[in-house]
Amino acid sequence: MSKELSVGLVGRGGQGILFATTILANALFNSGYYVAQLQSYGAEVRGGAVLAYVIYSTERIENPFTESFDSLVMLHDVKIEAWEKIIVSSRVVIADEDMVRGPPPHAVRLPLIKVAAERGLSGKENVVALGCLAGIGVVGLDALQKVIPRGRDSSGNLAALRLGYELWLERKAKQVP
Amino acid sequence: MRKLLLTGNEAVAEGALATGCNFYAGYPITPSSEIMHYMARELPKRGGVFIQSEDELAAINMVIGAALAGARAMTATSGPGFSLMQEGIGYAVMVEAPIVVVDVMRAGPATGQATKPAQGDVMQARWGRHGDQYVVVLAPSNPQEAHDLTIKAFAIAEELRVPVVVLTDEFVGHGREVVEVSEVAEASSRRVEVGPQEAPFYSPDPRKAPPLPPLGAGHYLLVTGSTHNEWGYRDVHRFETHFKLVKRLKDKVWLNKDKLFMYEVVGDEEPEVLFITYGSVARSAKTAVRKLREADVRAKLIRLKTLWPIDVPELRKLGGEPRAVVVPELNLGQLVYDIERAYNPFEVPVVHYGKVGGGIPIYPSELVSKALEVLKK
Amino acid sequence: MSKAKHFTREYVREEVLPTAFCPGCYNGVVMNALALAFKELGVRGLRNYVFVSGIGCSSWIPSPYIKADSVHTLHGRAVAVATGIKLVRPDLNVVVIAGDGDLAAIGGNHLIHAARRNMDLIVIMVNNLVYGMTRGQQSPTTPHGKVTLTTPYGNFEMPFDIAGLLTHTNANYVARWCVSNFTQLKESIKEVLTKYSRGFRFIEVWAPCITYVVRYEGKTPGEKLKEMREVCVPVSKYEGLSGEEKVKYVAVGVFKKEDKPGFIELYREYVARAGGAHNE
Numbered sequence: 001m002s003k004e005l006s007v008g009l010v011g012r013g014g015q016g017i018l019f020a021t022t023i024l025a026n027a028l029f030n031s032g033y034y035v036a037q038l039q040s041y042g043a044e045v046r047g048g049a050v051l052a053y054v055i056y057s058t059e060r061i062e063n064p065f066t067e068s069f070d071s072l073v074m075l076h077d078v079k080i081e082a083w084e085k086i087i088v089s090s091r092v093v094i095a096d097e098d099m100v101r102g103p104p105p106h107a108v109r110l111p112l113i114k115v116a117a118e119r120g121l122s123g124k125e126n127v128v129a130l131g132c133l134a135g136i137g138v139v140g141l142d143a144l145q146k147v148i149p150r151g152r153d154s155s156g157n158l159a160a161l162r163l164g165y166e167l168w169l170e171r172k173a174k175q176v177p
Numbered sequence: 178m179r180k181l182l183l184t185g186n187e188a189v190a191e192g193a194l195a196t197g198c199n200f201y202a203g204y205p206i207t208p209s210s211e212i213m214h215y216m217a218r219e220l221p222k223r224g225g226v227f228i229q230s231e232d233e234l235a236a237i238n239m240v241i242g243a244a245l246a247g248a249r250a251m252t253a254t255s256g257p258g259f260s261l262m263q264e265g266i267g268y269a270v271m272v273e274a275p276i277v278v279v280d281v282m283r284a285g286p287a288t289g290q291a292t293k294p295a296q297g298d299v300m301q302a303r304w305g306r307h308g309d310q311y312v313v314v315l316a317p318s319n320p321q322e323a324h325d326l327t328i329k330a331f332a333i334a335e336e337l338r339v340p341v342v343v344l345t346d347e348f349v350g351h352g353r354e355v356v357e358v359s360e361v362a363e364a365s366s367r368r369v370e371v372g373p374q375e376a377p378f379y380s381p382d383p384r385k386a387p388p389l390p391p392l393g394a395g396h397y398l399l400v401t402g403s404t405h406n407e408w409g410y411r412d413v414h415r416f417e418t419h420f421k422l423v424k425r426l427k428d429k430v431w432l433n434k435d436k437l438f439m440y441e442v443v444g445d446e447e448p449e450v451l452f453i454t455y456g457s458v459a460r461s462a463k464t465a466v467r468k469l470r471e472a473d474v475r476a477k478l479i480r481l482k483t484l485w486p487i488d489v490p491e492l493r494k495l496g497g498e499p500r501a502v503v504v505p506e507l508n509l510g511q512l513v514y515d516i517e518r519a520y521n522p523f524e525v526p527v528v529h530y531g532k533v534g535g536g537i538p539i540y541p542s543e544l545v546s547k548a549l550e551v552l553k554k
Numbered sequence: 555m556s557k558a559k560h561f562t563r564e565y566v567r568e569e570v571l572p573t574a575f576c577p578g579c580y581n582g583v584v585m586n587a588l589a590l591a592f593k594e595l596g597v598r599g600l601r602n603y604v605f606v607s608g609i610g611c612s613s614w615i616p617s618p619y620i621k622a623d624s625v626h627t628l629h630g631r632a633v634a635v636a637t638g639i640k641l642v643r644p645d646l647n648v649v650v651i652a653g654d655g656d657l658a659a660i661g662g663n664h665l666i667h668a669a670r671r672n673m674d675l676i677v678i679m680v681n682n683l684v685y686g687m688t689r690g691q692q693s694p695t696t697p698h699g700k701v702t703l704t705t706p707y708g709n710f711e712m713p714f715d716i717a718g719l720l721t722h723t724n725a726n727y728v729a730r731w732c733v734s735n736f737t738q739l740k741e742s743i744k745e746v747l748t749k750y751s752r753g754f755r756f757i758e759v760w761a762p763c764i765t766y767v768v769r770y771e772g773k774t775p776g777e778k779l780k781e782m783r784e785v786c787v788p789v790s791k792y793e794g795l796s797g798e799e800k801v802k803y804v805a806v807g808v809f810k811k812e813d814k815p816g817f818i819e820l821y822r823e824y825v826a827r828a829g830g831a832h833n834e
Contacts, residue, residue: 025353029182036319037182037353040536041292063464064352065457065538082537200642221828226641226821230634231667238631238664242606242638245625246646250638268628392623392639393646395601397567399618401626410570410618411626 006066007138008053009129010087011075013041016126021052024130027143028056036064040083049078051086069093071136073129075112077102094132094168096125110167116160124160131164135172141165183356185320185349186253189279190215192327193251196362198277199225200250202239204232204258207291208347209281212253233258237265237278244274245400247391249331249365253279256298257288260305266340267306268402270426273338273378273386275367277330280342281350282507284534293536294347296456299511302342303485309423311430313341313437314485316455320354326482328362333437335367337429338386344484346507348457348538369394379407383428430486438488442495444470444477450548451499453492453516455481458505458539465544476548484512493519501551505530505539526551562589565600567621574614578768578775580761581615583733584651584680588620591743603647606636608656611687611763612680615651630660633668636675644674644818644832647747654681654695658716662694665716669723672753674816676746679716679756682763690766698801701770717758721809726753728810732760732786734779735806742808753816760786760804 007024011017018039025037039052053069055061068089076099078084087093088104095107098114110132113125121128127148134141141161148157183191190212193201201216213229220227226243230236236252243250254262259280269276282298284290302314313333317323323345330341368388371377377398380387387407390396399409404419412418430437444466452462459480469476479495481487492515496502502520504513504527513529520527530547532539562585575581592600605616609629617626627635632650640648650657657665657679668675684702685691691704694714701708717730727750731739739759746755760782762768768778785803787795792805818832825832 022353025182029355034355035182035353038348039351061354062467063460063541064348064354065461065540067540067542080535082535200638202638220830221825222830224825224830224832226832228637228641231663234631235634235637235664235667238627238634239638239641242625242635242640243642244638245635246604246639246642248638248642250642264628265631268631272625391643392604392625393602393643396623397600397621398623399626400624401617402628403626 004055004057004061006053006055006069007133008051008069008072008090009075009126010051010072010078010083011126013048013050015050015075016123017050017052017075020126020130021054023144023148024133024139025054026147027139028054030147031140031143033057034060036061038064049076049080049083051078051083071133071138073132074100074107075125075129076100092136094129108171110171112164112167115167116163119159119163121156121160121163124156127157127160128164128167131161131166132168134161135165135168178360179358181356181358182353183320183358184211184351184353185317185323185345186211186281186351187215188320188324188356188358189253189327189343189345190219191356191358192324192362193277193331194219194223195359196249196328196331197365198249198251198331199223200240200243200248201226201252202228202230202236202243202250203252203254204230204236206255206258208283208350209253209255209279211350212279212281233261234265237262238268240276241265241269241272241274244276245272245392249335251277251279253281255281255283256285259298259301263301263305266312267308267310269340270306270310270312271402272400273389273426274340275334275338275389276340277327277334278340278342279327280344282344282346290534292347293534294457294507295533296346296458296507296511297533298344299484299508302344309427311427312339312485313337313430313483314344315341315439315482316344316484317349317482318456318459318480319349320352321356322482323349324356324358328359332363332366335365336386337433338389339430344456346456347536352457376407378405378409378422379425383425384432386429434486434488437483437486438491439482440495441480441482442477443480445475446477447475447497448477448499449475449501449552451496451502452476452478452505452544453481453496453502453512454478454505455484455512458507461539461541462505462544464541465548468541468545469548474548474552474554481512487515489515489519496520499525501526501528501548503528503530503544503547503551505544507531507533507539509533561593562586565589565592565621566619570618573619575611576765578764579611580682580733580764580775581612581680583736584612584678584759584761585615585619587736587740588743591740591747594740595744595747602645603649604639604643606632606639606648606650608632608652608661609687610653610656610685611682612651612653613656615680616649630656631664632656633661633664633675633677637668637673640674640818641821648675650675650677652679653686654679654683654716655685655693658694658714666719666723669720669725669754669756671817672724672726672814674752674754674818676755677757679758680761681716681758682761682767684763684766686763686766690763702766717756717809720756724754725756725810726750726812726814726816727755727808729756729808730758730760730804730806732782732804732806734782734786738806750811750813752819753812753814760806
């Protein structure tokens with residue numbers, strides 16, 4: 001079987017984790033992958049911990065229950081034991097600098113929420129996170145741009161995508177020894 | 178054929194529409210509501226009927242009324258609502274109304290964890306009603322199968338005039354995957370003409386359902402949930418009438434076990450460890466079987482698509498003679514009792530691996546460890 | 555002896571006669587009123603009718619006695635099943651006949667929601683004031699003070715005025731008649747089949763259980779009828795009574811009579827808005 005890759009998003013209800021994951025799944029689907037999108041959240045619409053992810057492969061997904069992510073973006077700390085194991089064992093982790101104080105130690109911390117607010121994009125940290133994933137190379141920036149809703153604030157969404165993408169590239173440039 | 182990215186719930190709705198479902202009554206309940214939302218959007222456009230009922234008691238009974246009037250009718254719900262529907266499902270068994278009920282299982286009992294997956298309704302789906310009654314229970318393990326088995330459910334319901342339960346869980350219902358959607362599925366298998374020696378509540382062939390002329394066709398049908406004879410006349414006293422009726426209702430399902438019992442088998446023909454499971458959990462079991470075989474442990478999975486009726490001798494034949502059987506379920510033990518009928522637990526260890534709550538799946542690594550543990554490797 | 559058949563014969567399944575009702579049971583009055591209404595309207599055969607009933611004595615009126623399609627449902631679920639049938643076959647007259655226990659207690663939620671929806675059904679509630687089939691327990695319409703199997707010291711609860719309740723819903727037609735008002739009852743039935751032929755139409759028939767109410771009061775069916783001629787008073791007269799007197803009387807009449815579009819028509823409009831076409 002071909003390799004199945006996984007990408008996760010973690011945050012709190014109201015941060016748009018499910019929305020962003022759906023956009024990501026759509027973009028991967030349109031890029032020709034088989035995808036499986038799953039999520040876990042509480043009954044409440046806002047405030048509870050949310051974990052959502054996409055598994056993608058060139059073949060049908062055998063099993064969507066992954067025990068680690070190839071890449072993960074965290075917009076908030078989560079205190080759920082069962083998720084911590086998955087988070088800690090994930091490969092590439094990008095975490096919001098201000099909202100994620102806890103594990104994993106190997107997370108790359110970026111000021112996603114702060115910079116989004118500075119650029120007039122508050123509340124779009126979920127889309128910024130997608131931009132980061134495009135930066136990592138999980139999905140093409142153009143594929144995301146194609147499926148992101150073009151509502152009243154489409155320019156906002158596009159700017160947020162671009163911002164995330166650039167934040168990651170900037171950081172990567174700094175990491176070069 | 179269209180290839181779409183759908184949740185299991187949406188896939189159920191697409192399957193139902195593809196097979197001509199034209200009536201939906203339901204009451205909102207997590208995690209099944211998306212089926213209802215989809216039908217609310219699609220049925221009016223297609224000239225069908227969608228109605229949001231005052232409760233699940235109304236939903237199931239509206240669906241039965243619609244089915245008797247000639248519609249292809251369904252409802253969907255989750256644990257608490259499914260409990261409320263039980264009496265109606267028993268009525269549908271008795272009057273032989275072809276209906277489809279989808280239960281997207283969540284963690285219970287009572288309100289439990291409304292958004293979290295579970296597989297605790299297996300016994301309820303089979304035996305939730307009072308009296309002697311037999312229904313068919315199908316259990317898809319992914320959105321594609323949710324679509325396909327919903328189509329199958331309608332076909333079985335109409336052919337056998339029996340309620341068919343499609344038992345999914347929150348992982349299947351809210352999981353979003355690529356689904357190949359049928360445009361037009363098989364036509365209705367419902368027979369409406371009463372043939373010679375037949376009656377609306379009698380068929381000379383015990384494996385065949387009687388014909389079901391719709392209401393309003395001038396047959397002066399008598400439909401009753403009380404014990405009745407072949408023409409629907411109530412007989413609430415005689416042994417013969419009652420026994421003949423409930424026996425026929427059982428035989429219609431039971432004697433068709435060969436057709437109704439569906440499964441998938443993967444792995445080694447003669448395994449050391451045999452997994453038997455269903456629904457979303459079967460996907461982890463499949464991965465576990467692959468990993469065990471990569472580690473030179475002979476392993477096999479029987480994934481049940483049908484949870485009722487179960488053909489126990491057939492199951493035993495499929496399973497071969499393993500050293501141990503592992504039955505993983507998102508509950509504290511339900512299917513495992515059937516497996517103990519197939520394998521004598523005093524001779525072969527039949528091990529239940531159960532876990533439920535918090536939205537935590539059973540991971541392949543747990544099943545690999547469990548297999549090695551029971552094999553003492 | 556006259557060779558002419560009784561007028562009900564055309565509309566009943568003769569093979570199941572005589573009925574299982576207690577001698578003197580007022581269910582016969584309801585059957586006669588229905589049959590005479592059909593006859594006077596010139597209805598020949600009930601092919602366009604589906605009768606739906608629940609569990610209880612009056613639910614046996616259509617199942618098996620009326621010669622038409624009939625669906626004898628679970629206790630309390632007649633209105634829900636009838637709704638399913640009507641939505642699929644709007645061309646059929648769907649008539650629910652059931653008792654006060656069935657419609658007002660265990661099926662109460664379906665009744666008020668069908669009224670709210672102005673669902674295109676005719677519902678005839680035969681109010682016998684008790685659970686007759688199960689030997690006379692208190693029902694939601696059992697009068698205050700009445701001794702029943704479950705109120706052996708006299709009913710201390712207050713009864714439900716179902717017709718009154720439904721008058722305040724979106725239902726199109728609400729009436730109450732006592733079995734002593736045979737002609738008015740028959741005319742009401744004709745009215746909901748002709749001039750007021752859409753929406754939710756509810757007729758309560760005050761028909762005290764002959765065995766567990768009337769006999770327990772030491773009265774014959776005839777004596778009870780005579781009594782009803784006095785205590786069943788037009789709603790206009792009833793309104794003028796004092797609170798104390800009201801307890802002794804039953805208000806009868808048509809409480810509400812409208813001809814708004816029912817659920818079916820509203821649903822058709824809705825479907826048209828969605829771009830579909832609901833089956834005729």
